Amino acid sequence: MDQTDLKILDTLQHQARITNVALAEAVNLSPAPCLRRVRELEERGVIRSYNTLLDADQLGWPVSVFIEIRLERQVVGDLKIFEGQIERFPEVMECYLMTGASDYLLRVVAKDLKSLQAFITDKLASIPNIANIQSSIALKQVKYKTALPALTAEDRAEA
Numbered sequence: 001m002d003q004t005d006l007k008i009l010d011t012l013q014h015q016a017r018i019t020n021v022a023l024a025e026a027v028n029l030s031p032a033p034c035l036r037r038v039r040e041l042e043e044r045g046v047i048r049s050y051n052t053l054l055d056a057d058q059l060g061w062p063v064s065v066f067i068e069i070r071l072e073r074q075v076v077g078d079l080k081i082f083e084g085q086i087e088r089f090p091e092v093m094e095c096y097l098m099t100g101a102s103d104y105l106l107r108v109v110a111k112d113l114k115s116l117q118a119f120i121t122d123k124l125a126s127i128p129n130i131a132n133i134q135s136s137i138a139l140k141q142v143k144y145k146t147a148l149p150a151l152t153a154e155d156r157a158e159a
Contacts, residue, residue, distance in 0.1 A: 068102035
Protein backbone atom coordinates (compact mmCIF):
# COMPACT_ATOMS: atom_id res chain seq x y z
CA MET A 1 0.00 0.00 0.00
CA ASP A 2 1.42 3.36 -0.98
CA GLN A 3 0.62 6.94 0.01
CA THR A 4 -2.06 7.20 -2.71
CA ASP A 5 -3.88 4.13 -1.39
CA LEU A 6 -3.78 5.61 2.10
CA LYS A 7 -5.21 8.92 0.80
CA ILE A 8 -7.99 6.98 -0.94
CA LEU A 9 -8.81 5.11 2.27
CA ASP A 10 -8.77 8.25 4.40
CA THR A 11 -11.06 10.06 1.96
CA LEU A 12 -13.48 7.14 1.67
CA GLN A 13 -13.82 6.62 5.41
CA HIS A 14 -14.92 10.24 5.79
CA GLN A 15 -16.94 10.49 2.54
CA ALA A 16 -18.15 7.03 1.54
CA ARG A 17 -20.60 8.46 -1.01
CA ILE A 18 -17.98 10.47 -2.91
CA THR A 19 -18.03 9.86 -6.64
CA ASN A 20 -15.07 8.18 -8.25
CA VAL A 21 -14.35 11.36 -10.24
CA ALA A 22 -14.28 13.48 -7.07
CA LEU A 23 -12.19 10.85 -5.25
CA ALA A 24 -9.71 10.72 -8.12
CA GLU A 25 -9.42 14.50 -8.03
CA ALA A 26 -8.93 14.50 -4.24
CA VAL A 27 -6.03 12.04 -4.46
CA ASN A 28 -4.52 13.42 -7.69
CA LEU A 29 -5.29 10.46 -9.96
CA SER A 30 -7.31 10.08 -13.11
CA PRO A 31 -10.64 8.26 -12.62
CA ALA A 32 -9.73 4.88 -14.17
CA PRO A 33 -6.61 4.20 -12.04
CA CYS A 34 -8.46 5.48 -8.97
CA LEU A 35 -11.32 3.06 -9.53
CA ARG A 36 -8.84 0.22 -10.12
CA ARG A 37 -7.13 0.98 -6.80
CA VAL A 38 -10.46 1.11 -4.93
CA ARG A 39 -11.50 -2.24 -6.39
CA GLU A 40 -8.14 -3.77 -5.43
CA LEU A 41 -8.53 -2.47 -1.86
CA GLU A 42 -12.03 -3.99 -1.74
CA GLU A 43 -10.82 -7.34 -3.11
CA ARG A 44 -7.98 -7.46 -0.57
CA GLY A 45 -10.46 -6.83 2.24
CA VAL A 46 -8.88 -3.53 3.30
CA ILE A 47 -12.24 -1.91 2.49
CA ARG A 48 -14.69 -4.25 4.20
CA SER A 49 -17.98 -2.51 3.44
CA TYR A 50 -19.77 0.79 2.96
CA ASN A 51 -22.33 1.70 5.62
CA THR A 52 -24.80 4.38 6.56
CA LEU A 53 -24.66 5.52 10.19
CA LEU A 54 -28.11 6.03 11.69
CA ASP A 55 -29.14 8.01 14.77
CA ALA A 56 -30.20 5.38 17.33
CA ASP A 57 -32.10 7.91 19.46
CA GLN A 58 -34.25 9.09 16.55
CA LEU A 59 -35.03 5.49 15.59
CA GLY A 60 -36.16 4.44 19.06
CA TRP A 61 -32.99 2.85 20.49
CA PRO A 62 -31.90 5.50 23.05
CA VAL A 63 -30.46 3.14 25.69
CA SER A 64 -26.84 2.13 25.14
CA VAL A 65 -25.40 -0.44 27.51
CA PHE A 66 -22.02 -2.06 28.00
CA ILE A 67 -22.31 -5.59 29.33
CA GLU A 68 -19.41 -7.60 30.71
CA ILE A 69 -19.75 -11.36 30.54
CA ARG A 70 -17.71 -13.88 32.49
CA LEU A 71 -18.01 -17.51 31.47
CA GLU A 72 -17.71 -20.53 33.76
CA ARG A 73 -15.24 -22.17 31.36
CA GLN A 74 -13.11 -20.58 28.65
CA VAL A 75 -12.62 -23.60 26.40
CA VAL A 76 -12.84 -23.21 22.63
CA GLY A 77 -16.14 -25.05 22.29
CA ASP A 78 -17.85 -22.90 24.93
CA LEU A 79 -16.46 -19.70 23.40
CA LYS A 80 -17.85 -20.71 19.99
CA ILE A 81 -21.26 -21.51 21.48
CA PHE A 82 -21.40 -18.11 23.20
CA GLU A 83 -20.28 -16.25 20.08
CA GLY A 84 -22.80 -18.12 17.93
CA GLN A 85 -25.63 -17.17 20.27
CA ILE A 86 -24.53 -13.51 20.37
CA GLU A 87 -24.60 -13.37 16.55
CA ARG A 88 -28.36 -14.07 16.70
CA PHE A 89 -29.20 -11.02 18.82
CA PRO A 90 -29.76 -7.84 16.76
CA GLU A 91 -29.53 -5.68 19.90
CA VAL A 92 -25.83 -6.56 20.22
CA MET A 93 -23.98 -3.93 18.24
CA GLU A 94 -20.46 -5.01 19.17
CA CYS A 95 -18.89 -7.98 20.92
CA TYR A 96 -15.27 -8.35 21.96
CA LEU A 97 -13.34 -11.26 23.47
CA MET A 98 -11.38 -9.64 26.29
CA THR A 99 -8.45 -10.15 28.59
CA GLY A 100 -8.84 -9.38 32.28
CA ALA A 101 -11.74 -9.98 34.65
CA SER A 102 -14.38 -10.37 31.92
CA ASP A 103 -14.35 -12.75 29.00
CA TYR A 104 -16.54 -10.64 26.71
CA LEU A 105 -17.62 -7.03 26.44
CA LEU A 106 -20.85 -6.27 24.57
CA ARG A 107 -22.34 -3.00 23.45
CA VAL A 108 -26.10 -3.39 23.35
CA VAL A 109 -28.89 -1.01 22.40
CA ALA A 110 -32.37 -1.08 23.89
CA LYS A 111 -35.62 0.82 23.49
CA ASP A 112 -36.01 1.31 27.24
CA LEU A 113 -35.06 -0.27 30.57
CA LYS A 114 -37.86 -2.82 30.35
CA SER A 115 -36.61 -4.10 26.99
CA LEU A 116 -33.06 -4.12 28.35
CA GLN A 117 -34.22 -6.27 31.26
CA ALA A 118 -35.98 -8.63 28.84
CA PHE A 119 -32.85 -8.88 26.70
CA ILE A 120 -30.67 -9.73 29.71
CA THR A 121 -33.05 -12.17 31.37
CA ASP A 122 -34.69 -13.82 28.36
CA LYS A 123 -31.84 -13.89 25.85
CA LEU A 124 -28.46 -13.35 27.46
CA ALA A 125 -29.04 -15.35 30.64
CA SER A 126 -30.34 -18.28 28.60
CA ILE A 127 -26.92 -18.86 27.01
CA PRO A 128 -25.20 -21.81 28.70
CA ASN A 129 -21.90 -21.39 30.59
CA ILE A 130 -22.41 -17.77 31.71
CA ALA A 131 -21.09 -17.24 35.23
CA ASN A 132 -21.67 -13.49 35.57
CA ILE A 133 -23.39 -10.63 33.75
CA GLN A 134 -22.56 -7.06 34.70
CA SER A 135 -24.09 -4.12 32.85
CA SER A 136 -23.34 -0.39 32.78
CA ILE A 137 -25.75 2.03 31.14
CA ALA A 138 -24.15 4.84 29.16
CA LEU A 139 -25.51 8.19 30.28
CA LYS A 140 -24.11 10.19 27.38
CA GLN A 141 -22.07 9.45 24.28
CA VAL A 142 -19.10 11.80 24.51
CA LYS A 143 -17.26 10.59 21.42
CA TYR A 144 -18.07 8.13 18.67
CA LYS A 145 -16.30 7.64 15.41
CA THR A 146 -15.81 4.95 12.84
CA ALA A 147 -12.89 6.45 10.92
CA LEU A 148 -9.43 5.15 11.78
CA PRO A 149 -6.66 7.69 12.28
CA ALA A 150 -5.12 8.72 8.97
CA LEU A 151 -1.93 6.80 8.20
CA THR A 152 1.03 7.82 6.14
CA ALA A 153 3.28 5.45 4.25
CA GLU A 154 5.91 6.01 6.97
CA ASP A 155 3.44 4.90 9.67
CA ARG A 156 2.72 1.72 7.70
CA ALA A 157 6.44 0.97 7.34
CA GLU A 158 6.90 1.23 11.11
CA ALA A 159 3.92 -1.03 11.87
